[in-house]
Amino acid sequence: RNRLKLKAARRNAQAWLAVDNPGEWLWSFVGGEPKINHFKGRSEVPAVTDEAKAMSKALQKAGFTFVGPTICYAFMQATGMVMDHTTDCDRYAALLR
Structure with a gap:
């Protein structure tokens, strides 16, 4: 419904196609492999990290x-670039493998 977001979807798709190797580029912000965090509780999990700030700046510079x-860090969590399951989570041990 938001016209700016609709235009952004098109602009972002064009920017994505202009990047040489987008997957490798995005993974470079975490050193090419998943970053495993060992937070004890949910209150320790950040909303933003330095890596997410760097990704955001680079994406904006590329035309996104x-x-x-915050959106970049959520993307990193959703795609497995960072693992923020807390140590008391029942999935934590399985995801460490």
Whole structure:
């Protein structure tokens, strides 16, 4: 419904196609392999990290919009670039493997 977000989806798709190797580029922000965090509780899990800030700046420089650091960090969590399951989570041990 938001016209700016609809335009951003098109602009971001064009920017994605302009990047040489987008997957490798995005993974470079975490050193090419998943970053495993060992947080004890949910209150320790950040909303933004330095890596997410760097990704946001690079994406914006490449022509992407609506890619703030919070969105970038959520993307990193959702795609497995960072593992933020807390140590008391029942999935924690399985995901360490």
